[in-house]
Amino acid sequence: MKRPEIFYLCAVAVLCMACVCIVFYYSRKEKRLLRRLKSMLDASIAGTFKEGRLEDNAVSEIESQMWRFLTDSIGAYEKLEEQKRNIQSLISDMSHQSLTPVSNIKIYTELINEQQEQWKKQYGILDTDMAEKISVVRTQAQKLEFLLDALTKLSCLEIGILSLSPQKISISDLLLSIKRQFAKKAEQKSISLIVEPSKEMAVFDPKWTEEALANIVDNAVKYTPEKGKVVVQAVKYPMFLCIEVIDNGIGFEENEAAQLFLRFYRSPKVKRQSGLGIGLSLAREIMEKQKGYIKASSIPGKGAKFCVFLSLQEVSEHK
Secondary structure (H helix, E strand, O other): OOHHHHHHHHHHHHHHHHHHHHHHHHHHHHHHHHHHHHHHHHHHHHOOOOOOOOOHHHOOHHHHHHHHHHHHHHHHHHHHHHHHHHHHHHHHHHHHHHHHHHHHHHHHHHHHHHHHHHHHHHHOOOOHHHHHHHHHHHHHHHHHHHHHHHHHHHHHHHOOOOOOOOEEEEOHHHHHHHHHHHHHHHHHOOOEEEEOOOOOEEEEOHHHHHHHHHHHHHHHHHOOOOOOEEEEEEEEOOOEEEEEEEEOOOOOOHHHOOHHHOOOOOOHHHOOOOOOOOHHHHHHHHHHHOOOEEEEEEEOOOEEEEEEEEEOOOHHHHO
16 A cells, blocks of 8 residues: 555544544533533422523533523512412402401491381381382392402412312212202292202312302303203213203303303393303303313203313322
8 A cells, every 4th residue: 555545544534533532522512511401400390490600601502591591480480479479468458358348238238128127017117219229239239249259269260379179079969059059049930950969970179169060050040031941960971070051041142152251241132130240250260270171052042051071080190
């Protein structure tokens, strides 16, 4: 082999070795960078990430950006927690401050009503105009109390102040409570309220789920005409247990299905009837907090069907 060829071969070999060394060096550097980035992310997920000092000449641009991102994220999270505490305090103050005047209105309304009854017994005189006004004040006070209570609960659920405790239990007590709660109201309108008993199991918070279901049944009874029918029954599916609330009332238009669950939304059909448009919004929020959901369908003029879906899986299985 001639000397020039040996020289070229040696040069190529040296060049190859240099390339291998460079690749090896940057590969190790890249691995170290990835390990440091992973360490930062792990610390951030675990809640142990702490802000430190980094020298620009000692760390890559990517690592510096990651560090700043995590530091900013922690700052934003702390600010969000502070805002949540402030909102919690505000809601608590509003709820407390509004409770006293509403209670006073109700108390004095009852006192005036009792005085009216006493005058009727003693003198045989009943001011019908005054009695009507007392009834209006009582009704409006009850509406205001319900509105404040519902808005407080809804706001607390939305920002995570109140939490639900779902557990796998039978729905039998839930259905029985609903039947007892609305039996009298349905009877006053000669409505046939049929609550089918069931011992099926599902994962739900008993107290909050009862409130959600009660809001739906209350609407069914309210918007079903006299001598109508409301049926509450359970249907089991592979992943969910559905509690159906079916009525033969006024129903709603197809394009209203999504709007029904908006806060303060009321269908044009029921504008003249009493209501605040907050119950279904609260019911949906309750169901979402426990991995469930609500579905509504209707044939206008023939009735509506609300399906409350409760999960069959344990809470830990959702995580």
